[in-house]
Amino acid sequence: MTLSRAFLHGMLIGLLLFILANLLAAHLLSDCGLPSVFGMDFCADDIARAGFPLIFFEEGGFSYRSILNLPYLFLDIFIGLDFAIVCGFIGRWLEKRNP
Numbered sequence: 001m002t003l004s005r006a007f008l009h010g011m012l013i014g015l016l017l018f019i020l021a022n023l024l025a026a027h028l029l030s031d032c033g034l035p036s037v038f039g040m041d042f043c044a045d046d047i048a049r050a051g052f053p054l055i056f057f058e059e060g061g062f063s064y065r066s067i068l069n070l071p072y073l074f075l076d077i078f079i080g081l082d083f084a085i086v087c088g089f090i091g092r093w094l095e096k097r098n099p
Contacts, residue, residue: 010091014084025052036060051076
């Protein structure tokens, strides 16, 4: 069984959408935006958060703490791959529907 080009394009679009959703969530959930997640901010006592739909990383704050929740990270990756595969099937279906 070979993967069609439409399936691969749909899957790549799904992965890109999921990565963009994660970056947007990290920017909106962190106190000083996306630079705080990458450690390039100049805010004092900010909290950096990452993850969509599950927050798997949190670091910072007045009483400093650092949390990396590996089950949430793996579940987040699993959800992203499932979303990409569903987008691939939708892409293949749309190609077959419109020859």
